[in-house]
Amino acid sequence: MLREYTCIMCPKGCDMTAELDDKGTLLSVSGHTCKKGEEYVIQELTDPRRNIATSVLIEGGEIPLVSVRLTSAIPKDRIFDAMEVIKKVKVKAPVEVGQVIIQNILELDSDVVITKKVGIV
């Protein structure tokens, strides 16, 4: 069985074809131009993961929101659970890029970090 993939590891977006046997085991990958492509297909078949970016409220800052992201990708089916947790967080200005606001979210081995520097009003 053949399955088509579009790599999301970089903007090149290689079109890849994965060859699978009847049990869904990966036999070969073609079309990728670097090893990240093959890793991506394996990840997609076994445990698809994504990173998410969103915002949290910030008190006393120049802006009402500050952007955050995860330090590593989490299982795709936990994205909305993670969003629920992140939504409840409120931070106080000032904040710096890289500041951890939630450690090990939902025990998924990923932290939520600030991605924008926000000063005090």
Added chain:
Amino acid sequence: MKKTDVLIIGGGPAGLAAAVELKKKGIDDILILEREKSLGGILRQCIHDGFGLTRFKETLSGPEYAQRFIDQVEELNIPYITDTTVIDVTDSKMVYAASSKGLLEIQAKAVVLAMGCRERTRGAISIPGERPAGVYTAGVAQSYINLYNKMPGKEVVILGSGDIGMIMARRMTLEGAHVNAVFEVQPYPSGLPRNIEQCLNDYNIPLFLSHTVTEIKGKERLEAVVVSQVDEHFNPIPGSEKEYPCDTLILSVGLIPENELSLEAGVELDARTKGAIVDEHYQTTIEGIFAAGNVLQVHDLVDFVSLEGEKLADSVADYILSGKSSESSGGNGGSGGIGGRQSAVKPLTKCTAEIITDSNITHTIPQRISGKEDFKISLRVRRPMKEVTIQFLQEDKVIKSVKMKKALPAEMIQIPIKSELLEEGKDLEVKVVC
């Protein structure tokens, strides 16, 4: 009246990269003017990740990417003024700007145009129907959600498969909205394949090609849109209409370089890019006025905007520094300029050869070259193609060819060209053979 060597209009990715590179090349007298309250440009609202893979070899969010450059601007003590809008630029490099402190008048030796681009609106694509609230461009919706904490709506339809539209499809889904579908009038997507995958497919949002919105319904607030399939001439096919109830229509239908100031200065624009016509030094048709980033050509990756800003800065530095050295050795005191204008600059190599394209290519940057220097050409193809060869010819002789597995309109192609391949002053022809 204030004087400066280089005045940069716009503190987004192109302007910031140019400023940092200029300073590193020994230009100290720089000023960045930014109309927003802080530096960073559009990256401030692009909170998703995927930036920086080329430039920094890691994946960053937009604000983080911008901060890397802002930090350098601060460390290098590069002067900038925010909350200040440039309102006029003249061909003699006089720059007028409005701020809360009053009018600024600055005489620059070189002006860097780095104003970025604007979104095409409903008016630009003439969607018929009523004019209710709830119709937003993707970037405006993005700023509402990511900067102002305002949710534009709950039941969403997206017109146009531009990258920002797809990114907003995902963003609004994460924030609890229901995105019905993305409709694209072209028979192919206009955004990057990876965004179709991670923004649409991941959230089961369908993408319909060769479809467009043909009616907008609603009095106060948007109530529904009518979508029709289009034929190969983009004309709606009668009988294909389908109504989608929704409260929000997001438009991601293209970006246009913002060149009102360039026109004021007399800079000649390219009808294809809607940006300035430039040579290999990123110099426009007015000596001493340069352009890079989305004001020059709409990019799909910020990494390439930064690289373009840096490349521009190298030429601007030559322009300023070569003038300075001839000024000190010549002893002319720099007062010999026409009409007493600042003249401590030396014109860069003249670029008289044109770059000519075939019908498979939408445009190139630069449009003019000297043939004496290395340069990097940027171009886009008009339609998706597979197994293509991009050929460069001078006087019907192929001087370089590059093979590509696929070429998409969504992806800018950049190819370096070495000067030793080129004959001076001869036009360069670019063809896509498939």
